Amino acid sequence: MADKIGFDVVSPERLLLSEDVDMVVIPAEEGDMGVMAGHAPVIANVRPGTIAVFSGNSVQKRYFVAGGFLEVTGERCTVLAEQATPIEDIDISATQSQIKDLSEDVSHAKDEREKEAAEADLALARAKLQAAESPAYK
Amino acid sequence: MPSLKDLRGRIKSVQSTRRITSAMKMVAAAKLKKAQEAAEDARPYAERMERMLSSLAAGIVPENAPPLLAGTGSEKVHLLVVVTSDRGLCGGFNGSIARAVKARIKSLEDQGQEVKLIAIGRKGVTLLRRDHNHRMVEKYEELLKPAPAFEHADEVVQRIMRMFEDGEFDVCTVYYNKFVSALTQEVTPLQLIPFQMPESPDEEAGDGGGTGSGGGAQYEFEPNEETILASLLPKNLSVQVYRAMLESFASEQGARMTAMDNATRNAGEMIDSLSITYNRMRQAQITNELIEIISGAEAL
Structure with a gap:
C-alpha cells in the first residue's frame, strides 16, 4: 500500500483521534471525499454523516460526526468536530x-x-x- | 489587656483558619494543574481553526465579507462580556476585572456610546450589579461548574449571536484574566465582533492574493470561501469564548493559590506573635505569683 496519511479528529476540548491511515472518506458538504496521502490542500465544510477509515481496501472503523470542518494538507487530514462517535x-x-x-x-x-x-x-x-x-x- | 484564656482562644482560632487556608491552597493547586491541562488540550483545535480562518480571510473580497468579520459599519453599541469566577477568596482576581470593565464603560459612555453587559460568573454579577445593573442584558452564574466545557461557551455565544442578528450591538469584547503564570494574571480585552485576525496585520493587506502566508499551503475551498467562512466564524466565536473561560478558570485557581498561600503565611506569623505574647504573659504571671509567695514568707 502507498503512503499513509495522518488523520486527526479534534474537538474544542481535546484531541479525539489521531492515527495513520491509508484512506479516509469524509462527508463533505458537496459529497463524500476520499482523502489519501498527497491529497491537494483543501478546506471544506463537513456535513453530519459517517467518517470511514480505510485500511487497505476495506473499512476499518466508522465514526459519526455531527458536522464540522475539514482541513487537508499534504500529509495531514484534520477534522474539526465537536464529537466523533464510533458507529x-x-x-x-x-x-x-x-x-x-x-x-x-x-x-x-x-x-x-x-x-x-x-x-x-x-x-x-x-x-x-x-x-x-x-x-x-x- | 487580654487574659491568658482570651489569648489561647485566639491562637486556636487562627490555627484553624490556617488549616482551612492551607487546604484551600492545596485544592487550588490541584485544580490549577487540571485547568492548565484543559487549556493545553484545547489548543490544537484553536490553532487549526485560526490557520483556516486566516487563509480564508486572506482570500475573501472585503465587500463579500460577512458582518461577523467586517462589522456592522458602525460602533455605536458595545457589548462587553465579562468573565469572572463564581467563588471568592482569590485575591484581586475579580476586582481587577471589574475595575477594568468599569473604566472601559466610563470611557465608552464619555464618547457617547452605548454599553451592554453580559456577566459570566457570580462574582462579576455582584461586583457590576450596583452601578451597571441596567446595562446587564444577561448573567450566567454557576455556569462553569465544575470546570468550563465547550457547550457552556456555545450557550453564551448563541445568546450573543442572537443579539447580533437582531442588531442589538455593533462591537463585542470579552474581558477575562489571561493566565500568565500561577502567580500573575493579566486582564485582557479580546474583541470578538468584528473578528480581528490575531497578529500578522499585513496579511489582510495582502489584497486577496492569499500569498501562501501561514502554513505555506494554498488551499482549495469547498464549496467556496464565503460559505465556509459563514459557518466557521460563529464556531470560532465559541472557541474564543471557550478559550477565555479556560484561561480565566486557570487564572482563578492560580490567584486563589497565591492568595491562600499568603493567608497561610500570615496566619503562621500571627500564631507566632500571639504565642510569644502568650508565653510572656504566662511567665509574668508565674513570676508575680512567686514574688507574692516569697514576700509573704519574708513578712512572717
Missing part, C-alpha cells in the same frame, strides 16, 4: 425515541427560532440513525 456505540433505540421527541418539538415550536433549532436537531438525529443503521462503504 457501533450509537444507541439506535435511543436515537429513534429522540427523533420522535424532536418531531413533536418541531410541531409544537412556539416561534420560528425554536422551530429552526428543533429542525436542525432533528436532521442531526436522522443522520445519526441512518449512519447507525446502514453503514456506508461495506
